[in-house]
Amino acid sequence: MNSLKKPKAHSNLSFNNYSMEKEPSALQFGTNVFNESELRQYLNKEAFSKITEAIISGSKIDRILADQIAAAMKNWALSKGATHYTHWFQPLTGATAEKHDAFFDRADTGEPILKFDGDQLVQQEPDASSFPNGGIRNTFEARGYTAWDPSSPAFVYGSTLCIPTIFVSYTGEALDFKTPLLKSIHALDKAATSVCRYFDKNTTRVMATLGWEQEYFLIDKDRAASRPDLILTGRTLMGHESSKGQQLDDHYFGSIPTRVLGFMQELEHECWLLGIPVKTRHNEVAPSQFELAPIYEEANLAVDHNSLLMDIMNRVADKHHFMVLLHEKPFAGINGSGKHNNWSLATNTGVNLLSPGKTPMSNLQFLTFFTSTIAAVLEHEELLRAAIASAGNDHRLGANEAPPAIISVFIGQQLSKVLDDLENVSKGKLSPQEKTDLKLNVVGKIPEILLDNTDRNRTSPFAFTGNKFEFRAVGSNANCAKPMTVLNAMVAERLNQFKIETDALIEKKGMKKDDAIFNVLRDQIKGIKSILFEGDGYSGEWEKLSKKRGLSNNRTTPEALPAFVSKKSITLFESLEILNERELEARYHVDLEEYVMKLQIEARTLGDISRNHIIPTGIRYQNTLIENVKGLKEIYGKDYQKHSKEQMAIIERISQHIAAINTGVNAMIEARKKANILEDIHQKATAYCKEVFPFFHEIRYQCDKLELIVDASIWPLAKYRQLLFMQ
Numbered sequence: 001m002n003s004l005k006k007p008k009a010h011s012n013l014s015f016n017n018y019s020m021e022k023e024p025s026a027l028q029f030g031t032n033v034f035n036e037s038e039l040r041q042y043l044n045k046e047a048f049s050k051i052t053e054a055i056i057s058g059s060k061i062d063r064i065l066a067d068q069i070a071a072a073m074k075n076w077a078l079s080k081g082a083t084h085y086t087h088w089f090q091p092l093t094g095a096t097a098e099k100h101d102a103f104f105d106r107a108d109t110g111e112p113i114l115k116f117d118g119d120q121l122v123q124q125e126p127d128a129s130s131f132p133n134g135g136i137r138n139t140f141e142a143r144g145y146t147a148w149d150p151s152s153p154a155f156v157y158g159s160t161l162c163i164p165t166i167f168v169s170y171t172g173e174a175l176d177f178k179t180p181l182l183k184s185i186h187a188l189d190k191a192a193t194s195v196c197r198y199f200d201k202n203t204t205r206v207m208a209t210l211g212w213e214q215e216y217f218l219i220d221k222d223r224a225a226s227r228p229d230l231i232l233t234g235r236t237l238m239g240h241e242s243s244k245g246q247q248l249d250d251h252y253f254g255s256i257p258t259r260v261l262g263f264m265q266e267l268e269h270e271c272w273l274l275g276i277p278v279k280t281r282h283n284e285v286a287p288s289q290f291e292l293a294p295i296y297e298e299a300n301l302a303v304d305h306n307s308l309l310m311d312i313m314n315r316v317a318d319k320h321h322f323m324v325l326l327h328e329k330p331f332a333g334i335n336g337s338g339k340h341n342n343w344s345l346a347t348n349t350g351v352n353l354l355s356p357g358k359t360p361m362s363n364l365q366f367l368t369f370f371t372s373t374i375a376a377v378l379e380h381e382e383l384l385r386a387a388i389a390s391a392g393n394d395h396r397l398g399a400n401e402a403p404p405a406i407i408s409v410f411i412g413q414q415l416s417k418v419l420d421d422l423e424n425v426s427k428g429k430l431s432p433q434e435k436t437d438l439k440l441n442v443v444g445k446i447p448e449i450l451l452d453n454t455d456r457n458r459t460s461p462f463a464f465t466g467n468k469f470e471f472r473a474v475g476s477n478a479n480c481a482k483p484m485t486v487l488n489a490m491v492a493e494r495l496n497q498f499k500i501e502t503d504a505l506i507e508k509k510g511m512k513k514d515d516a517i518f519n520v521l522r523d524q525i526k527g528i529k530s531i532l533f534e535g536d537g538y539s540g541e542w543e544k545l546s547k548k549r550g551l552s553n554n555r556t557t558p559e560a561l562p563a564f565v566s567k568k569s570i571t572l573f574e575s576l577e578i579l580n581e582r583e584l585e586a587r588y589h590v591d592l593e594e595y596v597m598k599l600q601i602e603a604r605t606l607g608d609i610s611r612n613h614i615i616p617t618g619i620r621y622q623n624t625l626i627e628n629v630k631g632l633k634e635i636y637g638k639d640y641q642k643h644s645k646e647q648m649a650i651i652e653r654i655s656q657h658i659a660a661i662n663t664g665v666n667a668m669i670e671a672r673k674k675a676n677i678l679e680d681i682h683q684k685a686t687a688y689c690k691e692v693f694p695f696f697h698e699i700r701y702q703c704d705k706l707e708l709i710v711d712a713s714i715w716p717l718a719k720y721r722q723l724l725f726m727q
C-alpha cells in the first residue's frame with residue numbers, strides 16, 4: 001500500500017476555484033488570457049487591425065486606441081471575476097513583481113465606480129525603489145516606470161488582471177529583464193530577416209523561439225519546515241547522504257507518485273487556463289526530482305510563461321502541502337536541477353531556420369543559420385557562460401555535474417562531416433561541376449543524414465538536437481531572459497557580419513549569390529572548429545584540450561561575471577542598441593551583489609544551525625552516553641571499562657566533531673568579517689568565493705559525520721532519506 005498522505009486541509013487559496021475531483025482539461029487552454037480572439041471580440045475591426053499591427057511591428061499605440069483596449073480589457077477581466085489590476089514585471093531579482101490596484105474608484109459625486117483607462121494600461125509609476133538597480137536610480141532621478149508590452153497578452157490570475165510590462169528608470173535605462181530581451185529579439189529579427197532574404201524574398205520576420213524544460217524538486221512541507229537551511233536558502237547546507245540515492249536509476253521516468261501527480265494535475269490546469277502550453281511531465285533522475293516542459297513559443301512569451309510558472313508552482317505546491325525547490329543544487333550527492341533552453345528561429349513563412357529543408361537552397365539557408373549560431377557562441381563563449389552564472393548554478397557548472405563551465409557545441413558526427421566537406425570548397429567562384437556536386441552530395445543530403453543522427457551527447461552545454469540548439473547550462477532558478485538576450489544578441493551580430501561579408505563578395509567581387517554564400521560559409525566553418533566538441537564534456541582531457549583551444553573555464557560566478565562588462569560585450573550590446581555600458585555595469589554590480597548576499601545568508605544560516613541545532617544535539621546525545629557509562633560503572637565497578645569501550649569512543653568522537661564545528665564556524669565568521677569590509681564588490685565576491693565558501697564544506701563534513709552517530713530520534717533536522725523518499 002502506498003503511504004498516501006493526503007494533502008493537509010486546503011488553504012484558502014482557491015485561485016481559479018480548482019477542485020481535484022475535476023480532471024484538468026486542456027480545452028480550457030487560454031481561458032484566462034486576453035488573447036487575439038478576445039481582442040477581436042471586444043474591439044471594432046479598425047482597432048483590432050491597428051493593435052495587431054502594433055504588436056507585430058512594435059509601432060506606437062495612440063491614446064485613443066489605448067483607451068479602447070483598456071475598456072475592452074477591463075470588461076473582459078471583470079467578466080472573469082477580477083477586482084484588481086497590476087503591471088506585472090520582472091525586476092533584476094529574477095522573480096516577478098506586482099502591485100495590485102483595485103478597479104474600484106469614486107466618482108466626483110462619491111459614487112463607487114470601476115475605472116481603468118488607457119493611462120493606467122500604458123504606463124504606471126509603481127515607485128518600487130527597493131529593487132536592485134546597480135546604482136542607476138541613486139544618482140539619477142529615482143523614479144521607476146512600468147510600460148505595457150502589448151506583445152505578451154494580459155491575463156487574469158486569481159482575482160487580478162496582470163498586464164506584462166517592462167520596467168525602466170525615468171532616464172530610460174532598463175531595470176528589468178524584459179526590456180533588453182525585447183530589444184535583442186528585435187535586433188535578431190532585423191539581422192536574420194535580411195539574411196533570409198538571400199533565400200526567400202517572402203520572409204519579412206524572424207522570431208526567436210524558446211522551449212524551456214523546468215526541473216524541480218518537490219518535498220513534504222512539514223519535513224522541510226524542520227530545516228532552516230531549506231526555508232532560508234532553498235537548499236540543504238548539511239545532511240548526510242541517504243544510503244540509497246539515485247544509484248539504481250529507479251526514479252527516472254518511473255511512475256509518478258500519486259500525491260505528486262495531484263500537484264502536477266492542478267499545476268497543469270492552472271497553466272492551461274493561463275495559456276502556458278505545458279505538455280510533458282516526468283520523474284527526473286534524482287529521487288523527488290521532476291520535470292515539466294511546454295510546447296515552444298515565441299521567446300518573449302516563453303520567458304514570461306516560465307516566470308509565471310515558477311510563481312504558480314510555489315502556490316500550487318503550498319496548497320498540496322509540498323515545498324517546491326527551484327534551487328540548482330538542493331541536495332549534495334545527487335543531481336541538481338537545470339532548465340534546458342531549447343532555442344531556434346522561425347520565419348513568418350513557417351520555416352524553422354535550424355531545421356534542414358527539402359531543397360539544396362533551403363539547406364544552404366539552414367547551414368547559414370546553423371554555422372552562424374556556432375560562430376557566435378565561439379566569439380562570445382565567455383559572455384554566454386556569464387549569462388548563466390549564479391551562486392546556485394556554481395554547484396552544477398564546474399563541479400563535476402552536468403554540464404561543465406566550459407562552453408562548447410555538440411553537433412553530432414553527420415553534421416561534422418557536412419562541415420568538413422564544405423570546408424574544402426574552392427576559394428572564389430565555384431566551377432559548375434563543383435557547385436552541382438556540392439548541392440547534390442553535401443547540401444542536398446542533410447535531411448537524410450539527420451534522420452539517423454540519434455547520438456545525443458548529454459555532457460554538452462550547447463547541443464544541436466536536430467531542429468534547435470539546446471542550451472543546457474541554464475540554472476533551474478534562472479530567469480531565461482538573460483541567457484536568451486545574450487544568445488539573440490550574439491547571433492544577431494554574427495548574422496549582420498555574414499550579410500556584410502556576403503554582400504561584399506557579390507558587389508565588389510561580382511560573385512553570384514550562391515558562390516558568395518559558399519565562400520563565406522567556408523570561412524565561417526574554418527573559424528568555428530575550436531568550439532566544436534563531441535567527446536565527454538566532464539572529462540579531464542577536455543579540460544586540458546579546451547585550454548589549448550583558448551576556451552575559457554570560469555568555474556565560479558566571480559570569475560565568470562566580468563565577461564559582461566568586457567570591451568567585446570559592451571560593443572556587442574551597444575552596437576545593437578540592447579544595453580549601454582552604464583546598464584551593463586549596473587547589471588554586473590547587481591549580479592555580484594546578489595552573489596555576495598546569497599553566500600552571506602548561507603554562511604549565517606550554516607553557522608546558526610551548527611550552533612543552535614547540531615552542537616546542542618551532539619551534547620545531548622553525549623550526555624546520554626555519559627549517563628550510560630556512569631551506570632555501567634555502578635553495575636560493573638572496576639570492570640566497567642570493558643563494557644563501555646564503544647560508548648567512550650563515541651563520546652570522544654562527538655567532542656572532536658563539536659570542536660571542529662565550532663572552530664570552523666569561528667573561522668568562517670572571521671573570514672566573513674574580512675570580506676565584508678572590502679569596498680570593491682568584485683573583490684568582495686571573490687573573497688566570499690575563495691575565503692568564506694570553503695568553510696561550508698568543512699563544517700558540513702563534521703555535522704554530517706555527527707549525524708551518523710547521534711540517536712536518530714533526537715536529530716533535529718529532517719534527514720535526506722526523509723526528505724527525498726517519503727511522499
Ligand code: ADP
Binds near residue numbers: 468
Ligand atoms: P528532450 O530534449 O527532452 O528530448 P524535445 O527535444 O522533445 O525533448 O524537446 C524539448 C523542448 O524543446 C520542448 O519544450 C520543445 O517544445 C522544445 N522545442 C522543440 N522544437 C523547438 C524549436 N523549434 N524551438 C524552440 N524549442 C523547441
Ligand code: MG
Binds near residue numbers: 340
Ligand atoms: Mg532537452
